[in-house]
Amino acid sequence: MVKITVNGRVVDADPTKPLIKACHDNDVDVPMYCYHPGLSPVGSCRICQVEVKQGEAPGRVVVACRTQPAEGMVVDTESPKAHATRRECLEFLLKNHPLDCPICDKAGECDLQDFTYEEGQAQGRSHEPRRPLEKRKSLGEVIVLDEERCILCSRCVRFFEEVPKKAQLTVSDLGSRSVISTFMDRPLSGNYQGNIADLCPVGALTLKKFRFQARVWNLVKMASTCVECSRGCSIQVETLRGSDVKRFRPRPNEQVNGWWMCDHGRFAFDHANAAGRLEGARMLEGTQLVQTPIEEALCAVRDALMGSKGGLVVLSPFCTVEEGRALRELAQRHQAEIAYVSPPPSALKDELLHTGDPCPNRRGLEELGIRGEAGETLTARLAAAKVGLIAGERVVELLGPERVRELPGTLALFAFECHPVASRALRAEVGIANHVERTGTVVNVDGIRGPLAAAKPAPRGVRALERHLQDLARLSPRRETAVR
Amino acid sequence: MKAYETYLLDRAKVEGNHQLATYRRLGGYKALEKVLKGGLTPAQVVDEVKRSGLRGRGGAGFSTGMKWSFMPDVAKDPRPRYLAINADESEPGTCKDRVLMERDPHGLVEGSLIAAYAIQAKAVYIYVRGEYRLPHDRVAAAIQEARAAQLVGQHILGSDFSCEVFMHKGAGAYICGEETGLMESLEGKRGHPRQKPPFPAQSGLWNSPTTVNNVETVFNAPFIVERGAAWHAAIGTANSKGNFLCGISGHVNRPGVYELPFGVTAREILEDKAGGVWKGRQLKAWFPGGSSCALLKGADIDVVLDHDSLRARGSSLGTAAMIMMDDQTSMARVMEVIARFYEHESCGQCSQCREGTQWLSQIFHRIAHGRGQADDIDTLESLAKGMAPGKTICALSDAAAIPTLSAVRLFKDELIACIREQRDPLAAPAPKYATVGAH
Numbered sequence: 001m002v003k004i005t006v007n008g009r010v011v012d013a014d015p016t017k018p019l020i021k022a023c024h025d026n027d028v029d030v031p032m033y034c035y036h037p038g039l040s041p042v043g044s045c046r047i048c049q050v051e052v053k054q055g056e057a058p059g060r061v062v063v064a065c066r067t068q069p070a071e072g073m074v075v076d077t078e079s080p081k082a083h084a085t086r087r088e089c090l091e092f093l094l095k096n097h098p099l100d101c102p103i104c105d106k107a108g109e110c111d112l113q114d115f116t117y118e119e120g121q122a123q124g125r126s127h128e129p130r131r132p133l134e135k136r137k138s139l140g141e142v143i144v145l146d147e148e149r150c151i152l153c154s155r156c157v158r159f160f161e162e163v164p165k166k167a168q169l170t171v172s173d174l175g176s177r178s179v180i181s182t183f184m185d186r187p188l189s190g191n192y193q194g195n196i197a198d199l200c201p202v203g204a205l206t207l208k209k210f211r212f213q214a215r216v217w218n219l220v221k222m223a224s225t226c227v228e229c230s231r232g233c234s235i236q237v238e239t240l241r242g243s244d245v246k247r248f249r250p251r252p253n254e255q256v257n258g259w260w261m262c263d264h265g266r267f268a269f270d271h272a273n274a275a276g277r278l279e280g281a282r283m284l285e286g287t288q289l290v291q292t293p294i295e296e297a298l299c300a301v302r303d304a305l306m307g308s309k310g311g312l313v314v315l316s317p318f319c320t321v322e323e324g325r326a327l328r329e330l331a332q333r334h335q336a337e338i339a340y341v342s343p344p345p346s347a348l349k350d351e352l353l354h355t356g357d358p359c360p361n362r363r364g365l366e367e368l369g370i371r372g373e374a375g376e377t378l379t380a381r382l383a384a385a386k387v388g389l390i391a392g393e394r395v396v397e398l399l400g401p402e403r404v405r406e407l408p409g410t411l412a413l414f415a416f417e418c419h420p421v422a423s424r425a426l427r428a429e430v431g432i433a434n435h436v437e438r439t440g441t442v443v444n445v446d447g448i449r450g451p452l453a454a455a456k457p458a459p460r461g462v463r464a465l466e467r468h469l470q471d472l473a474r475l476s477p478r479r480e481t482a483v484r
Numbered sequence: 485m486k487a488y489e490t491y492l493l494d495r496a497k498v499e500g501n502h503q504l505a506t507y508r509r510l511g512g513y514k515a516l517e518k519v520l521k522g523g524l525t526p527a528q529v530v531d532e533v534k535r536s537g538l539r540g541r542g543g544a545g546f547s548t549g550m551k552w553s554f555m556p557d558v559a560k561d562p563r564p565r566y567l568a569i570n571a572d573e574s575e576p577g578t579c580k581d582r583v584l585m586e587r588d589p590h591g592l593v594e595g596s597l598i599a600a601y602a603i604q605a606k607a608v609y610i611y612v613r614g615e616y617r618l619p620h621d622r623v624a625a626a627i628q629e630a631r632a633a634q635l636v637g638q639h640i641l642g643s644d645f646s647c648e649v650f651m652h653k654g655a656g657a658y659i660c661g662e663e664t665g666l667m668e669s670l671e672g673k674r675g676h677p678r679q680k681p682p683f684p685a686q687s688g689l690w691n692s693p694t695t696v697n698n699v700e701t702v703f704n705a706p707f708i709v710e711r712g713a714a715w716h717a718a719i720g721t722a723n724s725k726g727n728f729l730c731g732i733s734g735h736v737n738r739p740g741v742y743e744l745p746f747g748v749t750a751r752e753i754l755e756d757k758a759g760g761v762w763k764g765r766q767l768k769a770w771f772p773g774g775s776s777c778a779l780l781k782g783a784d785i786d787v788v789l790d791h792d793s794l795r796a797r798g799s800s801l802g803t804a805a806m807i808m809m810d811d812q813t814s815m816a817r818v819m820e821v822i823a824r825f826y827e828h829e830s831c832g833q834c835s836q837c838r839e840g841t842q843w844l845s846q847i848f849h850r851i852a853h854g855r856g857q858a859d860d861i862d863t864l865e866s867l868a869k870g871m872a873p874g875k876t877i878c879a880l881s882d883a884a885a886i887p888t889l890s891a892v893r894l895f896k897d898e899l900i901a902c903i904r905e906q907r908d909p910l911a912a913p914a915p916k917y918a919t920v921g922a923h
Contacts, residue, residue, distance in 0.1 A: 042679070044877065089835055092838075095839040125859070174829070174831060175831065175841065177832075
């Protein structure tokens with residue numbers, strides 16, 4: 001570590017990292033387009049120019065992303081010279097930028113737009129027409145490229161070279177004719193394409209799935225954790241005014257996912273938005289499932305568990321640590337056995353982030369002493385039991401919907417699920433909140449805890465599983481009483 | 485007409501000198517023998533060149549011996565070391581290396597080997613401009629002949645020194661003549677210049693210590709080794725030593741490449757060598773060293789040609805490629821052509837250069853075609869100041885800005901007249917065919 005002065009404040013800086021990082025780490029704002037903390041610096045956009053003084057030499061304006069901090073360096077990011085240089089640079093960047101912010105998906109979170117508001121001139125000086133290029137060039141199934149908006153920062157090019165380590169994009173042609181393209185216009189491939197839309201400092205690379213879906217300032221953003229594999233990438237859940245989820249985006253977390261997430265997780269919000277939710281509770285009356293007050297259904301669960309010794313509680317691996325703990329207590333109270341469904345690994349496993357293990361909270365549940373078993377084993381055990389409780393998001397899907405449907409009538413099956421359950425054994429079912437509607441904690445493959453956030457309200461009459469379990473505990477007599 | 489001692493072009497004037505037999509008959513490879521058999525150490529060669537005052541001929545005019553001495557100590561740095569010869573001569577107006585490669589290819593090979601010995605490089609890469617077919621073929625043939633004669637390859641002339649010489653053809657990009665762009669291109673990548681530092685001597689080709697020298701620079705090495713630093717240092721002016729090749733082109737009677745010592749005046753070259761301005765006209769403006777230098781007015785023709793005196797006039801010697809323009813020349817048109825060249829050749833990495841070169845080109849195009857706007861001159865000036873100096877990764881942006889600033893400074897009235905009259909008073913008649921693109 002070396003000591004440098006940034007805008008009059010003496011701070012510590014890592015001499016192996018670019019100066020811009022030292023500025024950002026100390027909350028000094030320096031604009032950047034080509035620089036990204038997760039990629040190698042190239043110093044091509046030239047927007048991060050700051051004034052640097054070393055020793056007695058007069059101040060020089062340098063690019064902060066290609067300058068190493070040195071002991072005693074005096075950095076002024078706000079000097080008139082630095083401002084003037086950045087303003088000049090900005091004018092060049094805007095020379096051919098179409099300024100179609102009103103129809104651009106990036107508007108509102110665009111680095112170029114933000115910095116133009118801050119620093120730019122109100123009036124352009126160019127009399128020339130702007131460079132006409134392709135406005136909507138498909139780069140595969142995920143990304144669409146607007147060549148006109150591109151400021152050629154090359155972050156996307158470096159991303160594929162450095163992160164998934166499979167180069168797919170390049171800058172083709174020279175000078176002002178440069179465009180981003182793939183080799184022979186081949187579509188992009190791989191599980192990490194979506195990241196380049198986050199990386200793009202302007203609206204050149206956009207997600208096909210997010211195009212024209214929402215203005216970003218209407219999105220409510222909550223910090224959460226991805227539940228599509230046991231990596232548990234830190235994400236931001238973005239809902240349109242608190243209703244549907246429009247976007248999952250990675251949240252920087254150097255311990256877990258860096259700045260990235262995979263497309264499998266990124267586009268997994270269809271689950272979260274799916275219609276046909278189980279609302280309130282339903283109980284079997286005769287041969288019909290009828291809507292009942294939740295309290296009644298919970299009483300039925302309690303009665304069934306109390307009456308039987310040796311019930312079976314089956315958890316979804318999507319259950320949080322808190323839900324796991326509450327279900328374990330419930331099982332202990334009624335001397336029931338407990339296990340979670342452990343589906344086979346998926347083929348999506350890779351070297352970068354995806355672990356291939358579809359259980360987001362395997363480690364959290366294992367730490368609670370709950371063991372995982374395959375769907376077949378658990379349905380067989382359920383079929384042999386008198387009372388069964390299946391609980392958690394997607395538990396039916398993971399047990400196998402067919403096998404659940406065919407469970408024998410000798411079993412009294414109770415379910416806490418997001419969607420209605422189809423089973424011959426079903427006695428009562430209660431709707432629960434999904435992973436973007438409830439809070440909780442999941443523990444990833446490396447033992448790092450990630451929060452779930454209630455980013456949107458659950459449908460009417462739907463509460464979190466944890467809430468139901470609390471009510472159930474209140475309804476149950478203490479264990480001593482039950483034993484006596 | 486004064487006579488000066490010549491040596492650079494002497495052999496080139498002899499028919500058949502591109503072949504080894506003739507070259508040897510004319511004293512070729514004597515210097516290499518002196519180095520390898522005479523027991524000169526690499527440090528002694530570097531020192532000799534340092535004392536000779538030889539400066540790089542690629543445009544920047546940096547001391548060659550100094551550059552060689554920047555290579556890390558071979559005992560402390562086990563990485564392989566490379567010498568790259570910049571033969572990507574593509575500056576408008578510059579054609580001196582072409583003459584050397586076509587007519588004296590062995591001189592280049594010998595010079596390269598001496599330079600490689602001095603910096604203890606095991607390989608030399610000669611990066612030739614793609615359009616230079618004959619120069620490429622001549623040098624390639626020379627390397628083959630030299631290899632057969634044990635002058636290239638393992639144990640050169642029976643000594644411990646081994647060095648390979650490879651040829652590499654560029655694909656026609658001006659930016660690959662920038663030393664870091666050249667290295668990227670040699671590595672098989674796009675010719676995008678690298679940010680310095682690290683300098684090539686610390687981390688160049690394949691992250692190894694590399695020296696990049698111009699053809700004419702290393703061509704001088706054998707003469708210095710053979711005749712001694714003192715002989716070389718006696719020619720020229722205080723800070724510019726030796727003879728240089730001057731390519732004079734444009735509106736002159738005898739354009740060509742001439743060899744002269746530093747310290748002659750531009751008038752001597754124009755009048756004695758190139759036969760004066762053509763058609764009996766007056767000199768209006770000239771570039772002293774290729775189109776990247778600041779323009780000078782015709783009245784400046786008595787300037788002494790060396791690095792210092794041109795710097796004092798606000799220009800530079802560059803590659804000593806003088807482009808002469810007569811009094812019928814439209815400066816708006818000249819600048820249009822030059823700005824279009826830099827627009828076409830900008831690599832596109834840095835914002836200022838990518839957009840700025842295009843912008844300059846668009847403005848000069850409008851002015852030259854009678855569509856200038858009242859604020860154009862101010863815009864040109866502030867754009868050029870926003871592009872240089874030292875605001876980008878390499879100097880291409882500066883190369884576009886410097887002539888622009890000089891044109892605006894020296895020929896402002898003419899440009900304003902073009903804008904005011906909405907036509908170019910000096911416009912040449914329209915060409916019979918349409919020109920497409922920059923080439």
